[in-house]
Amino acid sequence: MKIEISDSGKGIPLKQQKHIWDVFHQVNISNSRETGGIGIGLTLSKRLVELMGGSFEFTSEEGKGSTFWFTICLPKGTVPDLMSQNSINRILLVEDNLINQRVSMYSLRQQGFEVDVADNGQIAVEKYLSNHYDLILMDIQMPVMDGLEATRMIRSIEKERKVETPIKIVAITANALGDDRQNCLEAGIDGFLTKPFNLEKLPVVISNLRHSLEY
Numbered sequence: 001m002k003i004e005i006s007d008s009g010k011g012i013p014l015k016q017q018k019h020i021w022d023v024f025h026q027v028n029i030s031n032s033r034e035t036g037g038i039g040i041g042l043t044l045s046k047r048l049v050e051l052m053g054g055s056f057e058f059t060s061e062e063g064k065g066s067t068f069w070f071t072i073c074l075p076k077g078t079v080p081d082l083m084s085q086n087s088i089n090r091i092l093l094v095e096d097n098l099i100n101q102r103v104s105m106y107s108l109r110q111q112g113f114e115v116d117v118a119d120n121g122q123i124a125v126e127k128y129l130s131n132h133y134d135l136i137l138m139d140i141q142m143p144v145m146d147g148l149e150a151t152r153m154i155r156s157i158e159k160e161r162k163v164e165t166p167i168k169i170v171a172i173t174a175n176a177l178g179d180d181r182q183n184c185l186e187a188g189i190d191g192f193l194t195k196p197f198n199l200e201k202l203p204v205v206i207s208n209l210r211h212s213l214e215y
Contacts, residue, residue: 004069012060020058021046045070088168088206090114092133094124094150095172096142104137111202121150128154133167135206137193140173140184147171148187155188170205 012020021043046056054072091113095101101117108115116131118124122145124136136154140147151169158166171184174195184192191205 001074002069002071004067006065006067008065011062011064011066013062017060042068088113088134090116090131090133090135092116092118092124092127092131092136094118094121094136094138094142094147096120096139108202121145121147121153124150125153125157128167129157136167136169138169138171138189140171140180147173148183151184151187151189 049056049070049072052072054070056068056070058066058068060066091108093101093104093108093115095104095117096119105115105117116127116133118127120142121138124138125145127133128136138147138151151171154167154169166188168190169188170191170193171189172193172195173180173184181192193201193205
């Protein structure tokens with residue numbers, strides 16, 4: 001991989017170019033007063049790239065600008081098999097907005113999940129009682145019964161039935177900070193997906209459910 005960036009600034013005088021990687025070296029000292037820089041950014045960048053087995057180079061012409069680039073070799077990425085690694089196969093999507101339902105269902109099914117839908121918390125509890133799910137994606141604000149109340153009821157049912165492995169419940173909420181976050185955790189929420197609902201973050205959420213992380 002090669003990453004390159006060019007500018008049309010003042011450029012670097014030839015006699016200064018050999019010092020460009022020196023710590024605290026700046027071609028123009030006045031820049032530090034204007035931008036707050038102290039001359040370590042390029043040095044740190046070069047060392048980081050070299051630690052990754054790459055190289056960092058540049059060309060510059062005074063009065064015309066500079067081009068900096070680095071190259072690194074990275075292993076080819078793979079898509080984790082989330083369903084086998086995390087035992088997540090069947091998902092209950094609890095969402096009252098019809099458009100959000102359809103978009104989310106399509107995206108989840110494209111990723112290989114089986115998806116069922118509940119329009120509100122009350123229906124979600126009923127479906128939980130009569131079906132097996134590996135994960136519940138729970139919208140928090142809904143009519144009839146909201147997501148927090150539905151989660152409390154599910155956790156109470158699990159406690160009564162002495163369920164050894166409680167179902168994972170991820171909140172879909174516009175605000176997962178402060179009191180809202182604490183209320184979710186107290187209700188029994190395991191993780192968070194913030195609105196607008198970004199399914200690209202779901203694999204990260206699934207892989208970190210045990211830590212109840214927010215994304």
